[in-house]
Amino acid sequence: MKAISYSRYGGPEVLGFGEVDDPVVGPDSVLVKVRAAAVNPVDWKCREGYLAPILRAVFPVIPGWDVSGVVVRPGPAVPEFSAGDEVIGYVREDFLSRGTFAEYVAAPVRALAPKPRNLTFEEAAGLPLAGLTAYQALNKVLGVGRGETVLVHAAAGGVGSLAVQLAVHLGARVIGTASERNHDFVRGLGGEPVSHGEGLAERVRGLAPGGVDAVLDTVGGDALRVSANLLAPGGRLTSITDTEVVDHGGRYHFVRPDPGDLRHLSELAEQGVVGVHVSETFPLERAADAHRLNQEGRTRGKIVVTVGGETEG
Template identity: 40%
Template structure:
């Protein structure tokens, strides 16, 4: 069950800041925690707050914080706390929000930027590669496609036909998933695929093993079981404010886009349902009014 509740406003401790949240991303991890699928992996104490990614305005400084000021617009990661009006975070973990991005746009990038950039770094994507991105129209896939293109790779993205024009617009060669995927990818990449990033799991992993010769250049962010079974990599680079700032700078310069699907804070249940459905391009974001 997911519901709005009144809690005491959190107070920052030494080296921390409090952020008045203006937008909070919703990701599959949040859905997994809420539904109980993350039991044993993430400690939960009821009533449990939720949410990993935020953008907002600093409204209170903890003792010892001198590098930031009340009124600074920031974004960043937290653990099970972002879908709220206030969040307390370490001062060293926040990233400045560029004025070119709205709060909703900034929040949308937080998790996907770190996941996609870290995965491509671990897989060593570089100029001359042919990169296959599964679930390329989702938030992680959208950023991975664009980072791959910026790195000089040829990028093939799997998605439903309804998202093929979208994938072309961000630089990918679109391929429909489902039966016959391997043959369609081979037709789209006659020179072969050198690296693959999976953001959906299941059959996409097996397909990748038929397309990429080096299994250490096949990575998944979602399916640990099949990764072990097929001898591929789980690519979950840790959170990095530095990597996040790098991708945010690209977004502010208009070099990377990420469509936002906004929901009002009062509609948080519907926002979770949208993510849980597994459909739709871009990122679901909860907008918390001033």
């Protein structure tokens, strides 16, 4: 099959397009014909070796954890899915090797859920990793409730844009940091935008004089340190990018695959509670360009790699 892969750590230039071995479908796996795969910041961090201490690379590595596609064949221990089912997945294992930037992926059943019927394959590919990150952070780490005020950093980004929608659904008031060009976008999601950078604390205090009840940090660094001083009494803080959050009394959050959570996200998408904004798509052979664009860190919503083609039985 055709795929994107790399045989050493490095920049986007290490990504090559060509033939690789077809995936082996184990008893608890599902062979999925990939229609689209979203790009996430963790993809280039893995490619450059930043996650080597916790995720061993078995070269050659096919990058990508997000996928939407069609089931070709379930493994013998998988009654949940049948050939022809449309699915989404956060296909992460405890090592790097068999990713989603390929024509096919053998996905563990624990990584999959039905695809939202109202989303395109491109939109659906952007839901699993970013959606699970936001959902688990808001519900399981921060415990956001109705009537609370939540600060979401990078509210126009992949995780941030979904977090704004999910927090609004939980009944929270949402303040979201974003560049000026993305303020209308954040408003459209149901958030109250504020510009990031110098003076952020004063701008947030102007909207929430008593502080905020919860902060979801997706940026780290100065944004995290400012956030720690914006919490109301009893406020909660979590970061998905900066482990320094524990020094400020918060929790570091690393998303994990959860089929129940993913299925619930799919249902919320079908109900119109959450949507996925796709800013740009690239064909599989141009995945290196998709990585470069994502690494610039200024994406509104998601960047998606498309594979396409009809499903084979």
